[in-house]
Amino acid sequence: MTVGEIYEYASGEFERAGIPTPKTDAGLLIAHGLGLERIDIFLRKDEKIGIFRKSRIMKMIRRRLAFEPAAYIIGYRYFYLDKFKVDPSVLIPRCDTEHIIYTAETLGKERGGFHRILDIGAGSGAITVSLAKLFPDAAVIGIDLFTETAERNVKTLGASNAYILRQDVMELEPSPGTKFDLIASNPPYLSDEDMLKLSPEVRDYEPYDALYGGPDGMDFYRRIADIAGGLLTDNGILLLETDFKWKQVSGIFAAKGFFVQLPIKDYNHFERVLVVRKTLPES
Numbered sequence: 352m353t354v355g356e357i358y359e360y361a362s363g364e365f366e367r368a369g370i371p372t373p374k375t376d377a378g379l380l381i382a383h384g385l386g387l388e389r390i391d392i393f394l395r396k397d398e399k400i401g402i403f404r405k406s407r408i409m410k411m412i413r414r415r416l417a418f419e420p421a422a423y424i425i426g427y428r429y430f431y432l433d434k435f436k437v438d439p440s441v442l443i444p445r446c447d448t449e450h451i452i453y454t455a456e457t458l459g460k461e462r463g464g465f466h467r468i469l470d471i472g473a474g475s476g477a478i479t480v481s482l483a484k485l486f487p488d489a490a491v492i493g494i495d496l497f498t499e500t501a502e503r504n505v506k507t508l509g510a511s512n513a514y515i516l517r518q519d520v521m522e523l524e525p526s527p528g529t530k531f532d533l534i535a536s537n538p539p540y541l542s543d544e545d546m547l548k549l550s551p552e553v554r555d556y557e558p559y560d561a562l563y564g565g566p567d568g569m570d571f572y573r574r575i576a577d578i579a580g581g582l583l584t585d586n587g588i589l590l591l592e593t594d595f596k597w598k599q600v601s602g603i604f605a606a607k608g609f610f611v612q613l614p615i616k617d618y619n620h621f622e623r624v625l626v627v628r629k630t631l632p633e634s
Contacts, residue, residue: 352405355396357381361412368416371550376421377412383425384408418551430477432484433508437475441500442561444477447617450624451535451590452481454615458533458588458626465489467529469582471520471536471575474561476501476513478535483513489533494518496560521574525581532584537592538571540564540600572600576607580629589627597622 365373378389384407414424422428422443430444431452465486470479473493483491491513501515541562564570593600601611610628617623
């Protein structure tokens with residue numbers, strides 16, 4: 352079997368199975384199995400594949416046909432400017448979450464950077480590491496209940512100003528001597544209804560605790576709203592990932608006296624990032 356033939360086989364099987372991105376996933380798995388870049392699949396499509404590599408690729412194809420996410424099969428996912436190790440203990444970083452980083456970059460330019468940054472719910476460390484590398488003079492702390500994957504990414508990607516701490520946000524309490532001028536979070540925000548609509552890739556493989564935000568999806572937003580006033584500096588900013596329920600999230604923070612801007616939209620033009628301020632910026 353040639354490289355091109357196994358690509359056609361995999362993409363065809365994925366399409367018949369109803370996998371949303373059959374050609375992309377076939378390319379990812381085959382390139383990983385052969386130690387190539389995806390573009391090389393087409394440049395070397397007539398090359399024969401050895402029996403051991405073919406066996407390895409076929410095993411990955413079967414895993415994907417069982418709807419296991421491609422990122423878990425190959426063990427990594429690209430996010431912003433880096434390649435992050437991922438495993439089933441952490442949520443797979445989504446490209447739409449990159450808008451937290453873009454927003455932080457814009458706000459940082461307006462105010463000359465940030466000094467202390469907190470990432471609530473670090474997961475793989477994608478936000479923590481990206482912000483640490485974007486703001487090398489800042490101290491960036493990521494907190495989560497599970498820290499091993501984030502710690503590995505911090506070390507592998509050389510984010511020397513990033514620190515990962517084991518901490519449950521539901522038990523986090525502000526400390527008078529520790530204030531942050533930027534807090535970022537992509538918290539669990541799926542409701543009971545949302546969970547029923549999940550695709551098999553997400554429902555059966557990604558960590559439940561990183562997805563479920565309580566019956567209405569608002570549990571973590573309420574907790575963050577309760578403690579953010581004590582965590583932020585007077586001119587501090589909070590960046591929150593959200594979804595179509597963004598108006599509910601805005602209401603939670605407005606009720607606590609925060610100033611909430613209209614949401615920033617993602618690549619698909621859906622409301623994605625809320626900018627929440629402790630005080631209004633000076634005009």
